Amino acid sequence: MVLLLDENIPRKLKYRFSEAxxxxxxxxxxxxxxxxxxxxxxxxxxxxxxxxxxxxxxxxQQNLEKYGVSLLVIDAVDTRYDTLLPFVAKVEKVLEGETAPGLIIIE
Known part of the structure; x- marks a missing residue:
């Protein structure tokens, strides 16, 4: 399963995800x-x-179901690496289950 990080996410965050x-x-x-x-x-x-x-x-703004995309949105106060780092475990927990096309908020 491939996870794409939008350009508003610090690139180095990708190295914090497990090899799964x-x-x-x-x-x-x-x-x-x-x-x-x-x-x-x-x-x-x-x-x-x-x-x-x-x-x-x-x-x-976009019809996510049309493209078959699950949009995982991190609900954070800013986009700094240190702010987003604690969300990695929460994102991985979501990815363990099935993700349907549409919006998924990560709090």
Whole structure:
């Protein structure tokens, strides 16, 4: 299962996930700066179904079910590495279960 980290997530956070998950970042895929709809389309083309972000508005702007994407949104006060690090275990717990297309809030 591949987890894609949106460009609003610090890249080095990817190394904090267990080896059970392949974690890629938007920049390393060459998708920096593209609009959310285009990002979801590219994910669909690559067969990716999990996107981790802090963008709480994306689910209101895009039809996630159309692209078959589960959007995991971290509900954090900022996007600093130290702030997001405690959420890694919570994200992995969510990934242990089944994730349906749509919005999943990580608190």
């Amino acid at each position: 998950h392949e974690v890629l970042t938007v920049p390393e895929m060459g998708w920096s700066g593209i609009k959310n709809g285009d990002l979801l389309q590219k994910m669909e083309q690559k067969g990716m179904t999990l996107l981790l972000s802090v963008d709480k508005n994306m689910s209101h």
